[in-house]
Amino acid sequence: MPTALAEIPDGSVTSPRGFSAAAAHAGLKADGALDVALLVSATSCATAGVFTKNVVRAAPVVYDADLLSERPGRIRAVAMNARVANACTGADGLAAARAMAQAAEQAASLPPRTALVLSTGVIGVPLPVPPIADGLRDAAARLSTEGGADAARAIMTTDTRPKHCAVRFETPTGMVTVGGIAKGAGMIHPDMATLLAVLTTDAAGEPASLQPLFRRVVDRTFNAISVDGDTSTNDTAVLLANGASGIDPARDGALAKLFEDAVLAVARSLALAIVADGEGASKLVEIQVMGAVSEASAREVGRAIARSTLVKTAIYGADPNWGRILAAAGSAGVPLTVDRLTLEAAADGEWLTLATGGATAHPDLARARAIFQQKTIRLRIDLGLGRAEAVVWTCDLTPDYVRINADYTS
């Protein structure tokens, strides 16, 4: 995180000025837990959105993409629910997404077509609109600038921890704050997965410049994490800028850079929290790919390693099976020259070379094993082909992942 950025303790989507939120229990989660949330901005937001690449898009994704293409400068609220994804629900599902958005708008006394809707949970089950509408009314009555953390809790599915954070930075004319909440756990993979992320800022902005900025940030954060290689029907990341700070970072080059850094810091923090909380995960793995001809090809190689179940099970077993890592890199669909490949691993700052020239570097096996036994493992692969690089994060694959997913709907 750049030194000019300050982390806000217990920050969230309600840390930036002009945002309030609340959560409620609408009866969707069996245990009485929060399952519906509402985020509201006091004024209209310029909004950027990045959605799943899965061609089977859930109804809320279809609804939001349409709304953002029509009114990207007019968003006032985000209504969220867990437990039911409203995916594979046909025309009724789209009507239900619309009804949920309208319920949010009415509950918060907002104009029509100003609320986005985010859903996560089981696919193929109809969205129960009446209880969700009740929950949104309940939440609207209790909107608070302290409500962001509750909203993060409401959208949890198999997540074990709520995910929220915020940063701020000073400018000559005042403070700018960026905050966010997210949920992840299963189905996390590059190009998104059941990942919901809502970022807010009191910076001012235009949708036309906010969208490419947010796309760059998402590619380096939410699209650079992988839990299980599955991509979901519901992935959505949105960034709402309400301008309450009175500061438009786009007006100044250095400020624009600082603002993008702030959005990146929040998104990266949420992305890492998601992968560290992957279903059944016991370890976090950072994969740095260097020496690539392009950032895109570096990311592809990183993703191939990150989605390899053989690599992920070896890491679970603390087995420094570097051959599987090179083999996974080779399956990325990116041209590689095997005898230029170098692979290193580290747990702290000290790197151990596992392979060089595409063959074993005869590493100290005891040291290699010690690295792979740590909770956070860093891998660095140099392709020896160019100067581009990318970082991808993943977690290990454990018997718990299988147990969690073997019996989700029933």
Added chain:
Amino acid sequence: MPTALAEIPDGSVTSPRGFSAAAAHAGLKADGALDVALLVSATSCATAGVFTKNVVRAAPVVYDADLLSERPGRIRAVAMNARVANACTGADGLAAARAMAQAAEQAASLPPRTALVLSTGVIGVPLPVPPIADGLRDAAARLSTEGGADAARAIMTTDTRPKHCAVRFETPTGMVTVGGIAKGAGMIHPDMATLLAVLTTDAAGEPASLQPLFRRVVDRTFNAISVDGDTSTNDTAVLLANGASGIDPARDGALAKLFEDAVLAVARSLALAIVADGEGASKLVEIQVMGAVSEASAREVGRAIARSTLVKTAIYGADPNWGRILAAAGSAGVPLTVDRLTLEAAADGEWLTLATGGATAHPDLARARAIFQQKTIRLRIDLGLGRAEAVVWTCDLTPDYVRINADYTS
């Protein structure tokens, strides 16, 4: 299997005339089990080969591809070993592959450059040539037309069963036999994985026509199975035709079709044996994709479903979570129209519609669960876009898969 084909009980690569084989213990497997095998043809074979698409190719793959491009009509033998893959071993590895081939040629008194080499096992470890050469000499001294099953046993790694079979068919001028052995278990995925398959036939053939035939067969069999989505450095499938029957099926259209059916039957039988014996697998899943615009796109959709860990864990848990299956189809990178998607499931011959028009078909859940509890589950997805189709096979993902792969090298 076409009715004109007869299965040979306990058949293998030595069922076709003119082939003999033997296996030996070369000290690679700790428990004294067979770990080296040698297959020899009495005469030169026209040979077709299909190799891994992973750009990190093991030394034996590099060696064999080179030999086949140079002398596809002159192959006499296949030398095989388990436990060490000779992958990511650099220039020394290629020299070791060459030395292994030469050891086989000398042991069986064959001309130079007539033996292929197949290795499987741990990546990145040097191939111990001297004990393997000893083992090949031992095997060469005991070559037998009954030796095919032992060869299948020698190449097993985490396989729990040897895989071998053979079929024959009558022609007006005599009998033609096709046989094969294979190993699989982990790392099985379309475009091959640590999959070794050796097919033999006493039909006559030209390399130029054998190669496209074998490519078609491999695409519909070994490239249509998936265990864990990983592709390996060592995948190799070869077909050796020694002409000992005196019959060249290519000379007659009907005969050519029957011959391809025979090769297909052997390859499919081996491929299904591999997927049913996937690491930790408890269930076999057949995925039929219909209504596609091309066979290639149908296969891509099938593969996307077959590699989805969320689908595979749901099947392990007997959870009829059809939404995950549609979501996996949507991630295939193939254009789909969601409201045309139909999904059915069956365990026996009776199909149950789970989803229609991309949404729930309100299936009888007890019946759906009963289907997903069977050992063999059939899924049928109709894309509603065209008339092409493809079949892909996979297995479930179980806690045992994780346990097997968490500690493989150590």
